Amino acid sequence: MLNEIPRLEHADASSIEEARSLLAAYGEKAKVIAGGTDLLGLIKDRISGPKMPMPEVLINIGAIPELTVLRYDEARQSLRIGAAVTLTQLEESAIVREKFPLISQACSSVATPQIRNVGTVGGNLCQRPWCWYFRNAAFNCFKKGGEGCDAVTGEHQYYFSVNGLGVCVMSHPSDLAPALMALGSELEIASKSGSKRIALDRFFLGAREVHETILGPDEFIVAVNVPCPAVAARMAFVKNRIRDTWDFSLASAAVVLEMSGAVCTGSRIVLGGLAPFPYRALDAEEMLRNSRIDKDVATRTAQKAAGKAKGLRMNKYKLGLGAVVVRDAILAALACQADMRR
Amino acid sequence: MAGPSVTKQVALFVNGKTYSLEIESRTTLAEALRERLDLTGTKVGCNRAECGTCTVLVDGRAVYSCTMLAVHAAGKNIQTIEGVAQAGKLDPLQQALMDEDGLQCGFCTPGMIMSLKALLNRKTDVSRRDVREAIAGNYCRCGAYPNIVEAVLKLGRNSSGAG
Ligand SMILES: Cc1cc2nc3c(=O)[nH]c(=O)nc-3n(C[C@H](O)[C@H](O)[C@H](O)COP(=O)(O)OP(=O)(O)OC[C@H]3O[C@@H](n4cnc5c(N)ncnc54)[C@H](O)[C@@H]3O)c2cc1C
Ligand code: SF4
Numbered sequence: 001m002l003n004e005i006p007r008l009e010h011a012d013a014s015s016i017e018e019a020r021s022l023l024a025a026y027g028e029k030a031k032v033i034a035g036g037t038d039l040l041g042l043i044k045d046r047i048s049g050p051k052m053p054m055p056e057v058l059i060n061i062g063a064i065p066e067l068t069v070l071r072y073d074e075a076r077q078s079l080r081i082g083a084a085v086t087l088t089q090l091e092e093s094a095i096v097r098e099k100f101p102l103i104s105q106a107c108s109s110v111a112t113p114q115i116r117n118v119g120t121v122g123g124n125l126c127q128r129p130w131c132w133y134f135r136n137a138a139f140n141c142f143k144k145g146g147e148g149c150d151a152v153t154g155e156h157q158y159y160f161s162v163n164g165l166g167v168c169v170m171s172h173p174s175d176l177a178p179a180l181m182a183l184g185s186e187l188e189i190a191s192k193s194g195s196k197r198i199a200l201d202r203f204f205l206g207a208r209e210v211h212e213t214i215l216g217p218d219e220f221i222v223a224v225n226v227p228c229p230a231v232a233a234r235m236a237f238v239k240n241r242i243r244d245t246w247d248f249s250l251a252s253a254a255v256v257l258e259m260s261g262a263v264c265t266g267s268r269i270v271l272g273g274l275a276p277f278p279y280r281a282l283d284a285e286e287m288l289r290n291s292r293i294d295k296d297v298a299t300r301t302a303q304k305a306a307g308k309a310k311g312l313r314m315n316k317y318k319l320g321l322g323a324v325v326v327r328d329a330i331l332a333a334l335a336c337q338a339d340m341r342r
Numbered sequence: 343m344a345g346p347s348v349t350k351q352v353a354l355f356v357n358g359k360t361y362s363l364e365i366e367s368r369t370t371l372a373e374a375l376r377e378r379l380d381l382t383g384t385k386v387g388c389n390r391a392e393c394g395t396c397t398v399l400v401d402g403r404a405v406y407s408c409t410m411l412a413v414h415a416a417g418k419n420i421q422t423i424e425g426v427a428q429a430g431k432l433d434p435l436q437q438a439l440m441d442e443d444g445l446q447c448g449f450c451t452p453g454m455i456m457s458l459k460a461l462l463n464r465k466t467d468v469s470r471r472d473v474r475e476a477i478a479g480n481y482c483r484c485g486a487y488p489n490i491v492e493a494v495l496k497l498g499r500n501s502s503g504a505g
Contacts, residue, residue, distance in 0.1 A: 002373050004389060009346035010367030010413055022346070033411075040370070040409050041390050057346045058367070060414065088403065112479025113457070115391060117403040118410060245478035246392070 004044040009057045013064055016190050016222060022059045023218040024192060031055035032220050034062040034084050035118040037111075038127040046137050047128075049144025051210045061220060062120065072099070077228040083122030083221040087176070088113070090121060099228060101336065102254055105237040106179035112246055122221040124176045125187075125203070126213060130159055130248055131170035142167050143210060152312065159248050162311040162318045164275035166207025169312060173248050177204070177278040178270035179237050182254035185226045191219040200224070204277035212277070231258045231265065236332035238325045239272070249273035251321040253305075253329035257288070264288050269305055269330075274322050281305035284326065293334055295327075302326035352416035356381065357425030367413055371405075372396045374412035375422060383423035383452050387481075394480030397453035398422045404460040404479070423452035426459065434497055435462065442493035446484035454480050458494055468498050 010033075013019035023030055033039050039055075048054040061067060067084035072095045079100060081090060090096055091107035110116055110124070133139040133150035140146035151160055152169050161171045177200070185200045203213055215221075235256040241247035252272035257264050267288045271279040284305035291297050306322040347367065354361045354374060361379055372389075375381040375398070384407055387393035391409040398407045399421040407415075426433045435458055438444070445451045454477055461468060461476035468476075473494045482490070 002377065002386065002389075003368075005368040005370070007348055007366060008368050009348055010350070010411070011344065011346035012413075026346070036411055036414065037391055037406075037409055040411070044389065058411075059346070062414065112394070113460075113476065114394065114397060114404050114406045114479040117400075118405050 005040065006043070006046075006054075008043075008055065010060065011057070012060045015064060016066060016195075019059055019061050019064060019220065020190055020192065020218070022057075023220070026057045026059075028053050028217060029056040030059055030217075031057070032061045033058045034060070034120040034123045035086070037115050037119045038123060042128060042135070045135060047135060047144070048137075049140050049146055051145030052143070061122075067122070067222060070096075079226040079228070081121050081224040081226065083223055084120045087116040087119050087121065087124065091116065100183065100226060100235070102179045102182065102235040102237040102256070102333075103176070103226070106175045106239075106252075106254065109237070109239040109241075109249075109252075110175050121176065121224060124174050125180075125221065125224075126215065127173055128212070129168070129170040130173045131168075132159075134170065143170075145210070155314070156312050157314040158242070158250060159273070160312060160315055161207070161275045162306075162315060162322065163271070163279050163309040164207055164277060165310065165312075166276065168207045168276055170276055171249075171273045172204065172212065172275065172277050173273075174278065175237075175239060175249060175252060175272055178252060178254035178272040180224060180226060181278050181280065182235070182256045182268040182270045183226050183229070184268065185224050187224055188222040189215070189219055190222050191216065195222065197225075201280070207276040229256065229258060231260065233258050234333045234336040236329050236336055238329040238332060240321055240325050251318055251325045253322075253325040255326070255329040255333045257293070257330070257333050262292050264291055264293050269301075269326060271305065271322060271326070274306075274309065274318060281326065283307060288330075293330060295331065298327045298330040298334075299323075301330060350413050350416075352413055354379070354412065354416060354420060355418065356420045357422060365412055367411065369412045370408055371398065371400075371410045371412045371415045371420070372407035374415075375407060375420075381422050381424050385449055385452055387449070392481075393450075393453075394457070394477075395450050395453040397456040397480060399456055399460055402460065402463060404457045404476075406479075421456070421459070423455060426455060433459075434501070435459065435494070438493040438497040439490065442489050442496060443486070444490040444493040445482075445486050450480055450482045450484075450486075454482065454490060458490075462494075466498065466501065468494065470495060 239252040385395040396408040
């Protein structure tokens, strides 16, 4: 069916300042758009509710020059990813492949080439739930301002959580977020009062919040800064999904190991597809500290990562699956050819 | 600065021709191509970035034209299935798909061809994996995938002279 998008206003912001003032002027009616791969589907399906107003004004931030730059800063040893950089640009970047291979791996596991060619980094971090009740106008669930969660009593075998359960049980759909979080990334955010920086660790909210992130309606991501690991590091991203294309993760793991010779001196392990936010497995990270990793250590660490998870009636198999992807990601990181270091 | 507006004057650069038109901001690229420019070779299946038959190239990259606003494609280089055959002669890729039975009902074919063009424009010596990756975002409900992949691989062998 054509013309499914209702009549709406659209403006191309040419600078951060302009986007900021448009957001301030139009308030709740306005919504930023970059690639539109997530937002346009929601609009076509009229997904809205008391806490999710239908956007009436789209503010395109995709062409703001500062947001489209991907640059490695040698002096600071840090990668700056503009929020409107596409997943394909990020995946194919030579410097990303060389210094941050797990970012490239995570990008290439997202959706399809067509979506990666248009979908942006900012849009990927801010995408709304892909819970099928949320994406159906017939259900006025908690996330739209309704009462409860339709998935918890409904069909929740795939894209739902086993960990960090609260009111909403969707699992966070982003593959990029665990990878960026495992690298200790920081976000640059434009807000009404100027710009602020915040660790990606503190960006996502819990399952009792209507919104997935701390962003207010007049705020947007300008860039993601990814520091190069301080010591020799090995890294990998592993995703399990039903089909090898198009599908969201059932369980995924991003692992960064800091190595001193054969000893792992520190690590970051972040799970995707298993909680309503990218889930840092702190217990498992602790277990790896100062260990010599082999298959056995990886397996036991992975079991710890899935440790406290409970699961829902129909998705308990994900507890085991979570342990498998963590084990595989630890071993893949260990086997990673080059040590990344400053 | 131009404030938000419901309609916009845009220039769409499609298959080497420039079209100036006033469109509603809500118009998708697929709608603009089909409804305004009469380029109906681009099909719309799901209209949700999930089937791939609406695939066109924007600045050389395959995109779902159903899920991109036309105003976001303004000023960019757009290629559709109509621009693939040159001077009334099928592109070798089109001919290869016909020779190898790389289609049955044909509804996915325009999108398949555009995804494959995106690959072949960048790389001539393609592997089976490259081809499968290139069409990973295109559904074929007849299940013609094996013949599509073979057609492209054969095309590569022929053009590299290896027979
Ligand atoms: C069929 C399908 C399959 C998919 N599979 C996967 C998958 O396997 N893994 C995965 O990770 N993702 C998947 N996705 C999601 C996809 O990665 C996102 O749709 C895409 O990255 C969003 O980017 P965009 O620029 O198109 O965002 P838009 O659609 O433009 O925006 C998405 C949301 O983010 C907000 N937004 C956009 N940019 C910013 C910014 N800079 N600051 C603040 N807010 C912003 C918008 O207001 C909107 O709410 C899939 C999507 C589809 C349609
Ligand atoms: S899982 Fe979250 S998004 Fe889905 S129905 Fe429950 S509250 Fe809504």
